[in-house]
Amino acid sequence: MEFRVNLSRPDITEAEIEAVCDVLRSPNLSLGPKLDEFEEAFCQYIGRRRAVAVNSGTSGLFLCAKALEIGPGDEVITTPFTFIASATTIMMAGATPVFVDIDPVSLNMDPERIASAVTDKTKAILPVVVFGNPTGLDRVCDIAAEHNLAVIEDSCEGLGSQLHGKKIGTFGAMSTFAFYPNKQITTGEGGMILTDDDDLADMCVSLRNQGRGKGGGWLAHARLGYNYRLSDINCALGIAQLARLDEFVAKRRHVADMYIERLAADDRLIVPREPEGCLMSWFVYVVRLADRYTIDQRNTVLAKMIRRRVQVSNYFPPVHLQPFMVERFGYKPGDFPLTDAVCKSTVALPFHNHLTAADVDFICKQLTTCLDELT
Missing domain, CATH: 3.90.1150.10 (Aspartate Aminotransferase, domain 1)
Structure with missing residues (x-):
C-alpha cells in the first residue's frame, strides 16, 4: 500500500548526497578518515572522551556488554517496554535480562522498582531513553552507584535530549546511539558507543574489527571479535546529518x-x-x-x-x-x-x-x- 503519510522519513539534502559521493570518489570506503571524523564530531557534540562507531545500535549495546565483561551467570536489569534489542543484546552476551516495570507517565523503567530486582548476580542496569524521554535516568544512575553496578545507557532513541541540562549519552559508564532511518539522524544503518574510559573504548574498537589488537597486522587477531564496522560511506552521511x-x-x-x-x-x-x-x-x-x-x-x-x-x-x-x-x-x-x-x-x-x-x-x-x- 502507498501511504499518504508515512510513519517515518529521513531528512536528506544535497549536502548529505555530496558527502557520500565524495567518499565514493575516494580510495577509502571503510576504515578511512571519515570514521575518525565522525567519531570525533560525536565526542564533541555529546561531550565524552571516546566514541566508537559501529554498524547498528544493537551491535553497540552488545559490545558494551562484552567490554564490561558481562556474560553467563550475570543479570542485567532493564525495561520490558522498549525495542527488542535492549533485551536481546543482554542475551547475546550470555547474560539474563531482568525486567522492571515502568512508570506509567514517562514510560521509562521505574527507578523505585530497581532496588528490589538487584541480586548478587546483577552486573549492570540498562535504562532506555524511551521515545527520547530521559526522565528518571539520573535516579537510575544514583541507584546503580549505590549498588556498585555499571550503567549501559540505551540512548538509541534519544539523540539531542537533555535532562536538567545534561546531555543524554553522558550518564552511563557507556552509552549507545542508533542511526536507523527513523532516528533523529541517520547513517542508513549505524550506531555509536560513547564512554570516557579508554580501556572500554579500546576493547570496543577491537571487538568491532574482528578482534584485531593495537599494533597488530590485518591478519593478527588478539581476541574473538566481530565485523561491526561502520563504513566511511555511512560515516560521511552521519557527519552531514550530525551537523544538522x-x-x-x-x-x-x-x-x-x-x-x-x-x-x-x-x-x-x-x-x-x-x-x-x-x-x-x-x-x-x-x-x-x-x-x-x-x-x-x-x-x-x-x-x-x-x-x-x-x-x-x-x-x-x-x-x-x-x-x-x-x-x-x-x-x-x-x-x-x-x-x-x-x-x-x-x-x-x-x-x-x-x-x-x-x-x-x-x-x-x-x-x-x-x-x-x-x-
Whole structure:
C-alpha cells in the first residue's frame, strides 16, 4: 500500500548526497578518515572522551556488554517496554535480562522498582531513553552507584535530549546511539558507543574489527571479535546529518507541538508532552487510548488508520511476551501489569521532519474519525 503519510522519513539534502559521493570518489570506503571524523564530531557534540562507531545500535549495546565483561551467570536489569534489542543484546552476551516495570507517565523503567530486582548476580542496569524521554535516568544512575553496578545507557532513541541540562549519552559508564532511518539522524544503518574510559573504548574498537589488537597486522587477531564496522560511506552521511541535528530537533519539536495542540483536549487520548526538567528530542509521537478502551479497539483504530493511508504502529509490544521470551523464561500476561496496560493502548502516529500543518490536520482528522466509529 502507498501511504499518504508515512510513519517515518529521513531528512536528506544535497549536502548529505555530496558527502557520500565524495567518499565514493575516494580510495577509502571503510576504515578511512571519515570514521575518525565522525567519531570525533560525536565526542564533541555529546561531550565524552571516546566514541566508537559501529554498524547498528544493537551491535553497540552488545559490545558494551562484552567490554564490561558481562556474560553467563550475570543479570542485567532493564525495561520490558522498549525495542527488542535492549533485551536481546543482554542475551547475546550470555547474560539474563531482568525486567522492571515502568512508570506509567514517562514510560521509562521505574527507578523505585530497581532496588528490589538487584541480586548478587546483577552486573549492570540498562535504562532506555524511551521515545527520547530521559526522565528518571539520573535516579537510575544514583541507584546503580549505590549498588556498585555499571550503567549501559540505551540512548538509541534519544539523540539531542537533555535532562536538567545534561546531555543524554553522558550518564552511563557507556552509552549507545542508533542511526536507523527513523532516528533523529541517520547513517542508513549505524550506531555509536560513547564512554570516557579508554580501556572500554579500546576493547570496543577491537571487538568491532574482528578482534584485531593495537599494533597488530590485518591478519593478527588478539581476541574473538566481530565485523561491526561502520563504513566511511555511512560515516560521511552521519557527519552531514550530525551537523544538522539542532535543526532536526527543532523540526521534531514543532511537529510534536502541532499534535499536542490538536489532540490534547480529546479525553479519549493520553497525549505525551515534554516533561519538566527535560529538553526532549522526540523520536516518535505515540498517543495512547484512554484506559476505558480495549486492545481490540486499539487494533481496530490501527487497522482503520492504515486503510485510510495513514501509516501507524503499536510502539511497543511488550518484550517479555514475545514468543521466544515466553518460551525461554516463562513470562505471562500480568507479570509487568503497567507495561501490559500501556502496550495495549499505544498508537504511534506519523512523525518526521517533513510533516506540514496540513499533514497533521489530516492525520488528526482520521484519528478522531476512527475513535468516533468505535462502539
